[in-house]
Each structure stands twice: as C-alpha cells, then as structure tokens.
Amino acid sequence: MPASADTVVPPLKRLWRYASGYRKRIILASTWSFLNKAVDIAPPFLIGMAIDVVVNGSDSLLGQFGIEDQRSQIVVIAVLSGIIWGLESLFEYLLGVEWRNLAQSIQHDLRIDTYEHIQDLDLGFFEDRSTGDLMAVLNDDVNQLERFLDVGANEVIQLLTTVTLIGASFFIIAPSVAWLAFLPIPIILWGSLLFQKKIEPRYAKVREEAASINSQLSNNLGGMSTIKAFTAEDREVARIEEESRRYQAANQAAIKLSSAFTPLIRVAILFGFTAMLVWGGYLALEGSLNVGLYSVMVFLTQRLLWPLTRLGQTVDLYQRAMASTNRILDVLDTEPVILDGDDTLTADEGSGSIVFDSVTFSYEEGFPVLSDIDVEIEASNTTAFVGSTGSGKTTIIKLLLRFYDPDSGAISVGGRDIRKVTQQSLRDQIALVSQDVFLFHGTVAQNIAYGVASASTEDIEKAAMAAEAHDFILELPNGYDTIVGERGQKLSGGQRQRLSIARALLTDSPILILDEATSAVDNETEAAIQRSLARISHNRTTVVIAHRLSTIRNADRIYVVDAGQVVEFGTHDELLANRGPYAALWAVQTGEVAPTA
Numbered sequence: 001m002p003a004s005a006d007t008v009v010p011p012l013k014r015l016w017r018y019a020s021g022y023r024k025r026i027i028l029a030s031t032w033s034f035l036n037k038a039v040d041i042a043p044p045f046l047i048g049m050a051i052d053v054v055v056n057g058s059d060s061l062l063g064q065f066g067i068e069d070q071r072s073q074i075v076v077i078a079v080l081s082g083i084i085w086g087l088e089s090l091f092e093y094l095l096g097v098e099w100r101n102l103a104q105s106i107q108h109d110l111r112i113d114t115y116e117h118i119q120d121l122d123l124g125f126f127e128d129r130s131t132g133d134l135m136a137v138l139n140d141d142v143n144q145l146e147r148f149l150d151v152g153a154n155e156v157i158q159l160l161t162t163v164t165l166i167g168a169s170f171f172i173i174a175p176s177v178a179w180l181a182f183l184p185i186p187i188i189l190w191g192s193l194l195f196q197k198k199i200e201p202r203y204a205k206v207r208e209e210a211a212s213i214n215s216q217l218s219n220n221l222g223g224m225s226t227i228k229a230f231t232a233e234d235r236e237v238a239r240i241e242e243e244s245r246r247y248q249a250a251n252q253a254a255i256k257l258s259s260a261f262t263p264l265i266r267v268a269i270l271f272g273f274t275a276m277l278v279w280g281g282y283l284a285l286e287g288s289l290n291v292g293l294y295s296v297m298v299f300l301t302q303r304l305l306w307p308l309t310r311l312g313q314t315v316d317l318y319q320r321a322m323a324s325t326n327r328i329l330d331v332l333d334t335e336p337v338i339l340d341g342d343d344t345l346t347a348d349e350g351s352g353s354i355v356f357d358s359v360t361f362s363y364e365e366g367f368p369v370l371s372d373i374d375v376e377i378e379a380s381n382t383t384a385f386v387g388s389t390g391s392g393k394t395t396i397i398k399l400l401l402r403f404y405d406p407d408s409g410a411i412s413v414g415g416r417d418i419r420k421v422t423q424q425s426l427r428d429q430i431a432l433v434s435q436d437v438f439l440f441h442g443t444v445a446q447n448i449a450y451g452v453a454s455a456s457t458e459d460i461e462k463a464a465m466a467a468e469a470h471d472f473i474l475e476l477p478n479g480y481d482t483i484v485g486e487r488g489q490k491l492s493g494g495q496r497q498r499l500s501i502a503r504a505l506l507t508d509s510p511i512l513i514l515d516e517a518t519s520a521v522d523n524e525t526e527a528a529i530q531r532s533l534a535r536i537s538h539n540r541t542t543v544v545i546a547h548r549l550s551t552i553r554n555a556d557r558i559y560v561v562d563a564g565q566v567v568e569f570g571t572h573d574e575l576l577a578n579r580g581p582y583a584a585l586w587a588v589q590t591g592e593v594a595p596t597a
C-alpha cells in the first residue's frame with residue numbers, strides 16, 4: 001500500500017527525489033536541450049539581418065559594426081549561419097545521446113531497485129497484488145517512463161526555452177508589438193493545465209486496465225491445462241476480450257480528450273500569428289517598425305507559437321509517464337512489515353530446539369488460524385504434525401520461516417527469538433520441501449543445486465541418491481541436463497517432489513522441513529524416501545507434515561493439530577493408547593483398531 005503521505009506528493013517531485021544520483025546528468029542533458037533550442041531560434045534573426053542588409057545597406061546592423069560592403073555583409077551572414085547550424089547539430093547530437101542514455105540508466109536502475117524491493121517485501125504483500133499486476137509495473141510502467149525520458153523531457157525543456165528566449169527578444173527588440181505574440185499564451189497555458197488535470201485520471205485508469213489485463217493473461221497462460229481440461233476456452237477468450245475492451249475504452253476516453261487539445265491550441269495560435277502579421281505590418285508600413293525587425297517578428301511568432309501545437313502530445317506523454325511513475329514509486333515506497341533483527345542466527349543455534357510459545361496468528365484480522373499454540377521441536381529429533389486439511393500445519397512452518405509474524409506469542413530457535421535475528425541467517429538454517437513444489441525453468445542439476453550455487457556434480461548426485469531421485473533422473477532424455485520446463489511441468493508430480501527433496505538435502509541445513517513430501521509418490525517410493533529420511537534425519541532436526549500416518553509413525557513426537565490448536569501430542573504408541581483423535585484417524589487409515597489401554 002502506498003504511504004498515505006506520499007500519495008499527495010506530485011509524481012515529478014517523487015521522481016526527482018528518487019533520481020538524486022542522476023541530478024548532474026539531468027542538468028547536463030537539460031543544458032544541451034537549452035543550447036540546442038537557443039541556437040535554433042537564431043535563423044529568424046539571420047533572415048532579419050539579410051533583409052536589413054538588402055534594404056538598409058551600409059546603415060544596416062552589420063554596417064554599423066564596420067562591414068561596409070553589402071556583399072561582404074551577406075558573406076558574414078552566411079558564415080554565421082554555418083556556425084549556428086553546426087552548433088545546432090552538435091547540441092542535437094549531445095542532447096540525444098545524453099537523454100537517451102539517461103533514460104536507459106534510470107529505467108535499468110528503477111527496474112532493478114523495484115524488483116529488489118519487491119523481493120524484500122513479505123508474503124502478505126503478494127496476497128493482494130497479482131503477478132500480472134506487478135509484471136505490469138516492472139515492465140510497462142518502467143518502459144513508459146523510459147519513453148518520456150527518451151524524448152518527452154527534452155521537449156518540455158525546449159518548449160520552456162523557446163517561450164523564455166523568444167519572449168525576452170520580443171520585448172527587447174519591439175516591445176510595442178511583443179504583447180501580440182503573447183496574446184494566446186495565457187489561453188494556451190490555462191488550456192494545458194485544464195487538459196492536464198482532466199487527462200490525469202484517464203491515464204491512471206489506462207494504467208490500471210493495462211495491469212488488469214496483464215494479470216488476467218498471466219493467470220490464463222499459467223492455467224492453460226486447466227482451461228483445456230474444463231473446455232473453458234470460449235469463456236476465457238470472452239473474458240480476455242472483455243478485459244481488452246476495457247483497456248481499449250480507457251484509452252479511447254483519453255484519446256478523445258487529448259486529440260481535441262491540439263486543434264484548439266492551433267486556433268489560439270492562429271489568432272496570435274495573424275494579429276502580429278496585421279498589426280506589425282501596419283506599423284512597418286507607417287515606418288514606425290523597421291522592415292527587418294518586422295520580418296524577424298513574424299518568423300519568431302511562428303517559432304514561438306508553432307511548437308505549442310506539440311504541447312498536447314508532450315503533456316500527453318508526460319501524463320502517461322507520471323501515471324506510471326506513481327505506480328512504480330508506490331511499490332518502492334511500500335514498507336516491509338517483517339523487519340530483520342540485528343543479530344545472526346548461528347549454525348550452532350540452528351541445531352538447537354525450536355519452541356513455539358503460546359503463538360496466536362491470523363492472516364486476516366479477526367480470523368485466527370492458529371490459537372495459542374505451544375510446540376517444542378527437540379533438536380536432532382523428528383517431529384511430526386498431522387491434522388485435517390486447513391487445520392494450520394503449513395501455517396506453523398510459514399511462521400517458523402518468518403514469512404509472517406505471530407499476532408502474539410514468540411518462536412525461538414536454539415533459544416533465540418527469531419524476530420531478533422536476520423531473516424537470511426534464520427532461513428539459512430532451514431531446508432524446506434514445501435507442499436507446492438516450485439521448480440525453475442532450467443536443468444535438473446540446476447534445480448537441485450538451487451540452494452548451493454557452488455555444488456559439485458558429485459554433491460548433486462549424492463543428494464539425488466539420498467532423495468531416491470538418481471535412478472529416474474538417469475532415465476530422463478538428457479539425464480541431469482534435462483530441461484524441466486516452466487514450473488517443472490515436464491516432470492511428473494512425484495518426480496518434482498523428489499527433486500525438491502534432493503534440493504533441500506543438498507543445502508545440508510541443521511533443520512529439515514518436509515511438508516507433505518511423500519504425498520505424490522507411490523508406496524514403493526514412499527518406503528524408499530522413508531529409508532533415506534531415517535538416514536538423513538539422523539542428527540538433524542526434522543519436521544514432517546503428513547496426511548498418511550504411516551509416514552510418520554516412527555517420529556519422536558507427533559502433534560495433532562485441529563482448527564488451529566494442538567489437541568494431542570506424543571509418540572505413535574502413546575497417541576494410540578490415548579484413544580483420541582489420532583487413534584481414530586489411524587483406525588480409519590489402516591483399518592486397525594487401537595489396542596485397548
């Protein structure tokens with residue numbers, strides 16, 4: 001969520017604040033823009049001088065500087081023209097290079113900063129923002145800003161330069177008629193401000209709709225097999241069409257307004273131009289205005305007012321970029337809720353026991369998912385959690401990893417409150433095989449080595465063997481170099497699960513967490529995983545979450561979770577003897593009836 005104080009700060013100011021490291025380059029680029037425009041308005045003066053030479057001869061301006069001969073005067077003007085055109089080209093080149101490189105630097109840094117910041121935000125943030133929406137910020141919005149910096153910023157500066165310099169020259173050379181050229185400017189400025197105010201919400205809406213269609217698209221592309229399985233293709237096309245129409249309509253609303261702007265401005269300009277032409281002409285005929293100056297005035301008026309017809313497009317580009325800037329900076333200004341502690345959790349502490357001390361937690365206020373949980377996971381032991389679906393088992397793990405903080409109570413590892421240590425040092429001690437396995441696009445070997453970039457081929461194979469994955473990997477088309485596809489879709493569910501076990505084992509962390517790691521494997525593989533678990537959990541704190549109770553019957557302690565509360569705990573035998581919920585579940589799953597106590 002954007003910080004409320006920042007929503008009122010204009011986007012340009014927010015951008016300027018962000019761009020503090022680029023200010024020197026922005027000023028340099030602006031200087032080139034200014035100089036380019038400054039020499040660009042020289043030609044009307046040269047034309048004026050040429051007419052002056054022809055009409056006034058040795059009384060001309062150049063004549064007064066001591067160049068008597070009219071032909072020499074013309075040559076001087078030609079040389080001046082050459083210099084001015086040369087300078088204009090040079091500045092044009094410099095401003096192009098500077099602004100465009102600046103646009104590249106800023107878009108690069110902004111994208112990386114935003115991505116890095118997003119990575120630091122806690123999982124709660126991602127519940128409310130869709131992947132597609134964030135993709136739109138990282139791609140479209142950043143590109144929109146790039147486009148503005150590429151050409152728009154230069155245009156704004158040159159427009160301001162034109163108005164200031166020409167305005168100043170007008171008032172210096174012919175104050176009596178200067179006001180005529182400026183007649184339309186208040187109208188144009190007023191119109192522009194009004195236009196900017198009106199178009200702003202329309203572009204905000206365009207960006208919103210762009211994000212919305214993005215998230216729908218990424219949703220659909222990710223769920224292609226579900227769409228096909230439920231033959232929902234037509235429905236989904238209709239849905240995307242609807243989203244696309246909304247985007248189109250939002251843009252059309254903006255186009256309607258922005259297209260009307262330029263023609264209206266042009267009318268105002270025509271008015272100023274003809275007024276200068278006629279009034280100035282009368283003055284020249286009367287002889288109260290120098291003919292050379294009259295021509296300069298007419299050309300300058302054209303130079304002054306003509307760029308204003310482009311004002312609409314510039315404001316347009318600006319407004320689009322600012323809508324995007326706001327969206328990017330809103331993400332950048334989002335503060336993470338989960339903050340690092342100052343200390344580092346050592347490997348020694350990581351090998352200690354884990355304690356949940358009356359932990360209460362809710363994802364959404366008022367809907368507690370865990371209530372007053374007390375759990376002790378002893379060091380080097382295997383602790384299991386069982387319970388019906390949705391009872392809160394995975395949530396316990398998410399709290400241990402500090403993906404979320406408890407509402408009350410505390411969690412400690414090796415005697416250290418996990419809020420007092422850095423998240424990285426905490427998570428370094430934990431290897432997680434999560435319930436929904438996620439593999440990255442890449443090879444089997446790369447996926448196994450994900451947690452340990454420096455792993456050798458032997459290490460990778462050893463981990464795969466321990467996870468009972470080695471044999472099936474060798475049977476894949478390219479063995480360890482087989483590409484698994486996006487999200488690992490080229491592998492079976494059980495294969496994915498075993499790869500993720502291998503990945504966790506390779507990190508060799510003191511704490512190993514297996515959330516339903518055996519749910520997608522056959523009985524034989526489950527038995528194999530059991531055997532390897534018995535080996536690897538030997539002197540490691542192991543936490544196992546399982547629905548199949550046979551998986552965890554050998555655990556040192558089993559917690560039975562129901563509706564966010566621990567209802568029973570003990571060893572398998574103790575729990576059977578209790579004849580409580582665990583014994584009932586066991587009876588259902590195995591058909592065995594618990595022995596009478």
Ligand code: GTP
Nearest residue numbers: 127363364369388389390391392393394395396435
């Ligand atoms: P199974 O994995 O199905 O056996 O369930 P579980 O015991 O692991 O349940 P889990 O801890 O995942 O969820 C407990 C409750 O929290 C459920 O009612 C979910 O609806 C809710 N929940 C789980 N994850 C999230 C989350 O990321 N955000 C929100 N808002 N709610 C969640």
Ligand code: MG
Nearest residue numbers: 393394395435
């Ligand atoms: Mg779960």
